[in-house]
Amino acid sequence: DQQVKQNSPSLSVQEGRISILNCDYTNSMFDYFLWYKKYPAEGPTFLISISSIKDKNEDGRFTVFLNKSAKHLSLHIVPSQPGDSAVYFCAARGYNTNAGKSTFGDGTTLTVKP
């Protein structure tokens, strides 16, 4: 059973508009969530994270929202830029789990059209 799900394999938005990427999880022991961004033929890079004690974390154009009761998080990118076109992975782990044993979703491919 997949514990971290990104139900939208792909998303296409116009440059300058908002991109919203969603992630759902089932394991109530998860309390730290991260988003990684991946370009083709490259390794993922860390983008933004959020702890379960918060419901929002913002870093420039990127904001992550966490709804613990719904076991749902979302990544908002405003405004979207063509360089944001990449695969975005949601990852989750418990408090005492090391970073490498996070559970990853399957990714959402974002395409930002000029």
Added chain:
Amino acid sequence: DGGITQSPKYLFRKEGQNVTLSCEQNLNHDAMYWYRQDPGQGLRLIYYSQIVNDFQKGDIAEGYSVSREKKESFPLTVTSAQKNPTAFYLCASSTREWTPFRSNEKLFFGSGTQLSVL
């Protein structure tokens, strides 16, 4: 520049052949990891090592082997027992597991190796 270097970028394996993927890091991280990514799927953990001369199986270790003789290096061997080796392989590192402020811990990835079967 600190980072993780994976080589080669592309690798081809013949039937019955073992191949070794290299991963080197100069971030002074204790923990290192190997993942496999198949098209349209997330990352799956193959092996990980938290300290030199120690490593643990991940979720999909069958058909793979690793060694950790130096802190900087964590090579992965894809053995002939791995019947479906075609995938994108990623190496990553992070700070040591037992840090008191775990919430800041994140992964640093190499650029990956694409392994294909001839």
